[in-house]
Amino acid sequence: MHELAVTENILEIATRHATQAQAKRVTDIYLVIGSLSSIIDDSVQFYWDIISKNTICCGAQLHFHRIPAQMTCQECGHSFSLENNLLTPCPQCSSANIRVISGEQFYLDSIEIEK
Amino acid sequence: MMNNQRVTIVEKIMDANDRLAGINRSLLDENGIFAINLMASPGAGKTSLILKTIEALTSQIRIGVIEGDTAPVTIDADKVHAAGMPAVQINTGGDCHLDAVMVNNALQQMPLKELDLLIVENVGNLICPAAFQLGTHANVLIASIPEGDDKPYKYPQIYRGVSALVINKIDLLPYVKFDMDYFRQGVEMLNPGLVTFPLSCQTGEGISNWVNWLKEQVSIRKIT
Numbered sequence: 436m437h438e439l440a441v442t443e444n445i446l447e448i449a450t451r452h453a454t455q456a457q458a459k460r461v462t463d464i465y466l467v468i469g470s471l472s473s474i475i476d477d478s479v480q481f482y483w484d485i486i487s488k489n490t491i492c493c494g495a496q497l498h499f500h501r502i503p504a505q506m507t508c509q510e511c512g513h514s515f516s517l518e519n520n521l522l523t524p525c526p527q528c529s530s531a532n533i534r535v536i537s538g539e540q541f542y543l544d545s546i547e548i549e550k
Numbered sequence: 551m552m553n554n555q556r557v558t559i560v561e562k563i564m565d566a567n568d569r570l571a572g573i574n575r576s577l578l579d580e581n582g583i584f585a586i587n588l589m590a591s592p593g594a595g596k597t598s599l600i601l602k603t604i605e606a607l608t609s610q611i612r613i614g615v616i617e618g619d620t621a622p623v624t625i626d627a628d629k630v631h632a633a634g635m636p637a638v639q640i641n642t643g644g645d646c647h648l649d650a651v652m653v654n655n656a657l658q659q660m661p662l663k664e665l666d667l668l669i670v671e672n673v674g675n676l677i678c679p680a681a682f683q684l685g686t687h688a689n690v691l692i693a694s695i696p697e698g699d700d701k702p703y704k705y706p707q708i709y710r711g712v713s714a715l716v717i718n719k720i721d722l723l724p725y726v727k728f729d730m731d732y733f734r735q736g737v738e739m740l741n742p743g744l745v746t747f748p749l750s751c752q753t754g755e756g757i758s759n760w761v762n763w764l765k766e767q768v769s770i771r772k773i774t
């Protein structure tokens with residue numbers, strides 16, 4: 436599990452931007468995670484509750500926005516998205532000859548602060 | 551007065567690691583070293599491939615090895631030493647992966663001026679190492695036949711992020727149910743056109759293709 440390292444990064448990024456914006460407190464953190472990124476929300480939340488204590492981010496709510504993988508079909512050119520099962524054939528022509536275009540996004544989108 | 555405000559950030563979570571990876575890359579480039587990050591599940595044959603590679607190239611190029619292990623055992627590093635090449639052991643203290651900081655520390659202990667090729671043996675794991683760039687020029691994945699043909703579908707992220715794939719233990723193909731077409735279809739879906747080296751560290755079959763590719767990569771980056 437590398438969720439601890441990941442959670443520490445989230446705290447560092449959020450704290451840096453909150454301080455820059457002269458926040459009193461961070462109330463919400465919005466994360467964007469592609470469905471091919473192997474991050475477990477519950478583990479991040481678990482570490483978050485521990486390491487955000489006594490920081491400007493203490494008590495902030497984590498929001499995980501999962502975005503599906505983008506696929507294209509090599510047979511018919513159809514573009515579609517997949518939540519998880521990469522064995523799903525093309526919904527238009529049933530071909531298994533499909534390609535992953537994207538799905539490993541992992542970034543901190545924004546924070547909600549109190550000033 | 552309380553005042554709520556939304557602050558847009560859009561910063562990659564792995565950004566700090568990626569930046570240090572960039573520094574590692576510069577250090578390698580300054581020394582004309584080609585470096586690979588060897589990833590695989592436990593027991594896929596990372597150390598075996600490193601030893602085979604040293605055996606094949608020992609008189610031609612100088613190879614340094616960074617060994618990542620979760621436990622303070624130097625079994626793998628000792629084997630590299632015995633083969634006559636410099637090795638630095640990183641004990642990750644239970645962590646499931648190497649990161650750019652650990653590799654930076656290890657690089658400080660390496661005789662960089664004397665090396666042509668650096669091989670980093672990552673911790674045996676198909677999930678976590680995929681998220682951490684180390685600064686090497688190529689991420690290389692070893693899949694081995696006994697692991698099964700469904701691994702690309704189950705661990706898509708690691709297959710997406712590599713620039714070469716070794717399929718090890720092909721000597722076991724007669725004994726294990728492994729549908730090569732199904733496996734390759736998964737790889738092609740995630741990483742079209744990926745350079746692939748089917749080989750056996752046991753019999754030596756296919757090793758020369760791998761070694762020739764490495765030699766080519768080394769010569770591209772060599773400072774003369």
Ligand SMILES: Nc1nc2c(ncn2[C@@H]2O[C@H](COP(=O)(O)OP(=O)(O)OP(=O)(O)O)[C@@H](O)[C@H]2O)c(=O)[nH]1
Pocket residue numbers: 590591592593594595596597598599626673674718719720721722749750751752753
């Ligand atoms: N049959 C067969 N066995 C192999 C081959 N390559 C490696 N092995 C065996 O697989 C086992 C694991 O090999 P290692 O090279 O130690 O694997 P590793 O990936 O370094 O393992 P960890 O560092 O513990 O994660 C050993 O018993 C090797 O002898 C091969 O091509 N064929």
Ligand SMILES: [Mg+2]
Pocket residue numbers: 596597598626671
């Ligand atoms: Mg090993």
Ligand SMILES: [Zn+2]
Pocket residue numbers: 508509510511512513525526527528529530
């Ligand atoms: Zn189609």
